[in-house]
Amino acid sequence: xxxxxxxxxxxxxxxxxxxxxxxxxxxxxxxxxxxxxxxxxxxxxxxxxxxxxxxxxxxxxxxxxxxxxxxxxxxxxxxxxxxxxxxxxxxxxxxxxxxxxxxxxxxxxxxxxxxxxxxxxxxxxxxxxxxxxxxxxxxxxxxxxxxxxxxxxxxxxxxxxxxxxxxxxxxxxxxxxxxxxxxxxxxxxxxxxxxxxxxxxxxxxxxxxxxxxxxxxxxxxxxxxxxxxxxxxxxxxxxxxxxxxxxxxxxxxxxxxxxxxxxxxxxxxxxxxxxxxxxxxxxxxxxxxxxxxxxxxxxxxxxxxxxxxxxxxxxxxxxxxxxxxxxxxxxxxxxxxxxxxx
Amino acid sequence: xxxxxxxxxxxxxxxxxxxxxxxxxxxxxxxxxxxxxxxxxxxxxxxxxxxxxxxxxxxxxxxxxxxxxxxxxxxxxxxxxxxxxxxxxxxxxxxxxxxxxxxxxxxxxxxxxxxxxxxxxxxxxxxxxxxxxxxxxxxxxxxxxxxxxxxxxxxxxxxxxxxxxxxxxxxxxxxxxxxxxxxxxxxxxxxxxxxxxxxxxxxxxxxxxxxxxxxxxxxxxxxxxxxxxxxxxxxxxxxxxxxxxxxxxxxxxxxxxxxxxxxxxxxxxxxxxxxxxxxxxxxxxxxxxxxxxxxxxxxxxxxxxxxxxxxxxxxxxxxxxxxxxxxxxxxxxxxxxxxxxx
DNA sequence: TTGCATTTTGCAATCGTGTTCAACACGCTA
DNA sequence: TAGCGTGTTGAACACGATTGCAAAATGCAA
Numbered sequence: 001x002x003x004x005x006x007x008x009x010x011x012x013x014x015x016x017x018x019x020x021x022x023x024x025x026x027x028x029x030x031x032x033x034x035x036x037x038x039x040x041x042x043x044x045x046x047x048x049x050x051x052x053x054x055x056x057x058x059x060x061x062x063x064x065x066x067x068x069x070x071x072x073x074x075x076x077x078x079x080x081x082x083x084x085x086x087x088x089x090x091x092x093x094x095x096x097x098x099x100x101x102x103x104x105x106x107x108x109x110x111x112x113x114x115x116x117x118x119x120x121x122x123x124x125x126x127x128x129x130x131x132x133x134x135x136x137x138x139x140x141x142x143x144x145x146x147x148x149x150x151x152x153x154x155x156x157x158x159x160x161x162x163x164x165x166x167x168x169x170x171x172x173x174x175x176x177x178x179x180x181x182x183x184x185x186x187x188x189x190x191x192x193x194x195x196x197x198x199x200x201x202x203x204x205x206x207x208x209x210x211x212x213x214x215x216x217x218x219x220x221x222x223x224x225x226x227x228x229x230x231x232x233x234x235x236x237x238x239x240x241x242x243x244x245x246x247x248x249x250x251x252x253x254x255x256x257x258x259x260x261x262x263x264x265x266x267x268x269x270x271x272x273x274x275x276x277x278x279x280x281x282x283x284x285x286x287x288x289x290x291x292x293x294x295x296x297x298x299x300x301x302x303x304x305x306x307x308x309x310x311x312x313x314x315x316x317x318x319x320x321x322x323x324x325x326x327x328x329x330x331x332x333x334x335x336x337x338x339x340x341x342x
Numbered sequence: 343x344x345x346x347x348x349x350x351x352x353x354x355x356x357x358x359x360x361x362x363x364x365x366x367x368x369x370x371x372x373x374x375x376x377x378x379x380x381x382x383x384x385x386x387x388x389x390x391x392x393x394x395x396x397x398x399x400x401x402x403x404x405x406x407x408x409x410x411x412x413x414x415x416x417x418x419x420x421x422x423x424x425x426x427x428x429x430x431x432x433x434x435x436x437x438x439x440x441x442x443x444x445x446x447x448x449x450x451x452x453x454x455x456x457x458x459x460x461x462x463x464x465x466x467x468x469x470x471x472x473x474x475x476x477x478x479x480x481x482x483x484x485x486x487x488x489x490x491x492x493x494x495x496x497x498x499x500x501x502x503x504x505x506x507x508x509x510x511x512x513x514x515x516x517x518x519x520x521x522x523x524x525x526x527x528x529x530x531x532x533x534x535x536x537x538x539x540x541x542x543x544x545x546x547x548x549x550x551x552x553x554x555x556x557x558x559x560x561x562x563x564x565x566x567x568x569x570x571x572x573x574x575x576x577x578x579x580x581x582x583x584x585x586x587x588x589x590x591x592x593x594x595x596x597x598x599x600x601x602x603x604x605x606x607x608x609x610x611x612x613x614x615x616x617x618x619x620x621x622x623x624x625x626x627x628x629x630x631x632x633x634x635x636x637x638x639x640x641x642x643x644x645x646x647x648x649x650x651x652x653x654x655x656x657x658x659x660x661x662x663x664x665x666x667x668x669x670x671x672x673x674x675x676x677x678x679x680x681x682x683x684x
Numbered sequence: 685t686t687g688c689a690t691t692t693t694g695c696a697a698t699c700g701t702g703t704t705c706a707a708c709a710c711g712c713t714a
Numbered sequence: 715t716a717g718c719g720t721g722t723t724g725a726a727c728a729c730g731a732t733t734g735c736a737a738a739a740t741g742c743a744a
């Protein structure tokens with residue numbers, strides 16, 4: 001008892017022990033007061049709550065996680081979180097977590113493999129119940145370790161499907177080929193694809209599907225990848241594609257961010273009229289795509305639906321087995337004004 | 343020993359005990375192997391590391407936090423995380439945490455008071471070492487509880503300075519009045535302010551400072567607040583201000599997001615030429631302000647510097663006392679093309 | 685070999701919680 | 715009053731780690 005008193009001075013957070021002493025009850029009583037469905041008399045509960053309030057007591061979830069199997073922590077691993085699409089995803093996920101009473105740990109990786117590995121290790125260190133990977137390609141071995149540890153691993157938009165984890169995707173291939181037909185129906189013939197050097201699986205899939213559809217239709221297309229997935233790269237792509245003599249009359253940008261840069265280059269560097277001289281299709285449907293300056297025709301990633309689905313998987317792990325192991329969402333085309341009406 | 347064996351089956355995460363058994367050493371040895379600066383022989387270290395690797399062991403930071411006073415957890419509380427400015431801040435913060443070896447817990451609040459309170463409680467539940475509040479106004483009492491628990495509370499851009507926590511701000515007042523002079527020097531006389539109904543302290547400060555500067559110069563200004571801080575509100579503001587007969591020839595938008603909406607309304611709804619007929623100044627310097635479609639003259643919030651400063655505060659809590667308790671950063675004007683050159 | 689200083693190692697206590705188990709109090713019926 | 719069922723309560727034991735302390739092992743010089 002003396003030793004506890006001694007410690008009291010150095011430890012600043014209030015413990016259940018201190019609440020118990022103040023309320024003149026046992027520590028178990030305090031624990032039960034804060035445990036859902038435990039048996040406590042009303043008088044006891046009031047005494048405890050009062051003491052807890054006076055001392056500023058808050059249950060230590062870290063300690064609680066030691067005995068209960070579920071830490072209620074979910075890790076979100078991503079890179080370039082400030083980017084419109086990623087930010088929207090993080091927003092939806094963190095809001096979802098809040099809703100189902102879990103807490104999100106956000107790990108911002110540098111994007112490279114080593115950094116994704118380190119992030120996944122942290123996930124294990126904090127005994128996260130689930131991990132959502134937005135970007136980066138962790139090794140299959142480490143993912144296996146997570147799963148063996150009882151962790152749920154959810155990969156978003158990684159078309160290279162590892163078999164252990166749950167995959168959440170968008171039908172990139174379908175959208176890619178659909179994008180081609182939209183442009184072809186609009187009468188475009190000299191078509192370009194604006195992509196990035198990132199080489200992210202889902203971007204590659206869109207690119208390939210578009211290319212395949214063009215090949216099927218007997219059209220040669222031109223692909224440029226001036227840099228990472230950014231506004232600046234889109235702008236650079238515009239400068240490259242439009243400075244030559246045979247300007248394209250249409251472009252499929254694998255990302256809205258690229259599309260915004262591309263459109264700006266077209267308009268402000270070359271005075272090109274969109275959509276009269278040049279049609280543009282994007283992908284993601286970020287907020288800016290709906291802004292009047294762009295009015296970009298694009299494919300909407302159902303971010304909210306995807307997040308909801310993930311919440312359901314986390315809430316009820318059994319759902320992982322009843323639902324198919326990889327969930328594929330449809331990217332709906334959103335018609336605005338960057339493509340000529342048929 | 344048998345009971346431990348019995349538990350082994352149900353518990354999926356590997357514990358130090360299991361590693362010790364496999365390596366044929368004591369639990370302490372395992373702990374010391376993973377503790378920086380502990381005394382372990384090279385032979386022992388190798389044995390332990392090998393067993394740990396084979397079993398897929400990862401130190402349980404939750405349990406570790408029980409004895410060590412520092413949980414290495416930092417909470418970030420914010421609303422509307424998907425918004426460009428907020429997303430950039432979250433990005434900078436989470437990257438900083440990663441750099442200094444801490445882990446970020448992200449709590450997305452609904453923006454109202456109750457929700458901010460709940461978030462702060464979670465912060466206590468997880469024994470976070472520090473909390474960064476991006477938005478929302480938690481009660482002073484709860485903030486006090488956090489501080490009494492040894493937690494560092496850091497408020498960003500809340501000009502209503504509570505005295506307990508550390509305040510990180512931008513010199514909104516200075517920028518607000520500077521904005522007015524930029525527009526006046528450009529020859530504008532019919533000046534409007536586009537603000538939001540959010541009533542965030544920093545927005546109010548900018549608005550007031552601008553108004554005061556105008557009053558000083560003997561100019562009447564018009565203020566509109568059509569809704570929350572968003573692109574749509576900026577657009578609505580444009581429709582309100584420009585549909586009348588006496589159009590303003592300048593506007594100070596207290597946020598870049600508002601400015602983007604406002605500019606789009608001006609151009610695409612009313613065919614107004616910016617900056618010839620209408621000058622616009624924003625605030626924040628979000629990515630989109632630099633896009634060619636907007637080329638918005640604005641004030642840059644030094645987000646990276648602010649995040650760095652916060653990391654320094656977290657790494658060395660003593661710094662909180664040597665450094666002034668509220669740190670104020672300068673918002674540098676960024677000249678682009680939405681204001682006529684003098 | 686002995687003596688001494690230095691490093692390694694294991695035991696046991698500790699952190700703050702949840703939960704089992706037995707003891708206890710209480711109200712009701714026979 | 716005895717007997718019984720129902721709720722409450724507290725002591726004790728995990729959970730998975732770190733660490734002070736003392737014992738053991740090692741290195742080195744005489």
